[in-house]
């Protein structure tokens with residue numbers, strides 16, 4: 251059922267305040283559209299992020315809200331958004347204080363309310379990423395199991411464990427990577443305890459989960475993402491160490507129990523894709539949340555990632571997220587060449603631009619690519635633009651939506667009947683401060699600076715979204 255758009259207020263200043271307001275759930279036919287949907291763009295853009303943040307002390311702790319923008323065959327656009335009905339969402343729906351601990355939010359009740367609490371299904375916010383898998387849609391969180399949704403209605407079906415193949419003690423992280431050549435999906439989970447390890451998984455074309463390895467890691471560190479090549483599962487474990495004493499004693503949140511040790515190495519851990527012994531190589535210390543891509547180059551591995559100088563410089567603005575426009579970004583796209591034979595890791599900055607949520611053409615995710623896309627900082631500091639970076643030259647092309655806008659990760663969708671890299675569109679959600687609501691935008695991937703080909707003004711705030719997925723309906 252279509253509903254009328256709520257009245258919108260003109261922002262007094264270019265502020266992102268409205269992006270943190272909890273939106274209503276709506277189903278709407280979108281008629282307020284600038285430009286035209288490109289012919290051949292038919293499918294659904296799914297995105298997820300922290301839609302309900304009223305109890306959160308950290309941007310990572312809002313309840314997961316999924317938005318779906320459906321581009322129909324006649325150019326029509328439909329929008330639907332739903333919260334994931336996790337245990338956490340239902341427990342806190344009418345609460346005035348946090349009932350469960352999150353990444354950077356402690357539960358109410360002080361030390362007693364937080365001590366000796368391991369992440370369980372009750373903490374899972376299902377707010378980080380989406381994985382379409384064999385007709386299912388999974389909402390993911392870093393330290394828990396997936397929550398399954400109906401891909402059309404977005405109704406919550408429930409938590410899932412791959413028919414028992416995913417043990418209760420093992421998390422299924424929010425950064426699965428699909429091999430375009432084989433259709434396999436790889437993922438991991440960090441395991442903390444007496445023996446710190448990373449568990450790795452392979453999901454076959456039938457959607458069955460298999461364990462690849464459980465690999466020892468040198469320390470309990472925060473690790474959000476990894477990357478795959480034809481031969482390796484690649485982890486870059488920066489010295490952002492989790493200190494278990496303040497966490498387990500209930501004195502600090504998980505996020506505040508992490509400290510970056512500048513005198514320690516980032517350890518590159520290479521896990522063979524078919525399991526077996528890992529290779530460990532120490533490098534200069536850095537911190538990353540996200541990888542853009544990677545590929546094998548002879549015996550070497552080339553990895554592109556968004557590098558931060560440390561953990562604290564990004565965690566502070568994520569805690570103070572309501573003032574995130576004041577954040578002075580320090581993240582940059584870096585390329586590293588990893589040599590298992592020389593046991594070396596050499597890196598350089600690709601472009602002097604602040605960028606996050608990097609993406610590549612998914613058809614080239616393991617086979618070599620030339621272009622990386624991402625949300626980028628521009629005039630205002632925060633992520634108000636979308637950029638295209640040629641990683642071979644560092645050449646950058648970007649569109650800035652303007653002060654107070656907040657752009658999501660751009661997803662690349664190929665143009666039909668073309669297999670050329672970069673020939674397609676970038677799809678993103680952008681918070682529009684003038685309307686205090688979200689816009690769905692489509693840009694030409696080869697020239698973001700030309701501006702949106704199409705802007706669909708959505709009826710609600712679509713919140714900050716971390717990651718998403720495209721379901722092609724052609």
Ligand SMILES: [Fe+2]
Nearest residue numbers: 474540716717
């Ligand atoms: Fe992420």
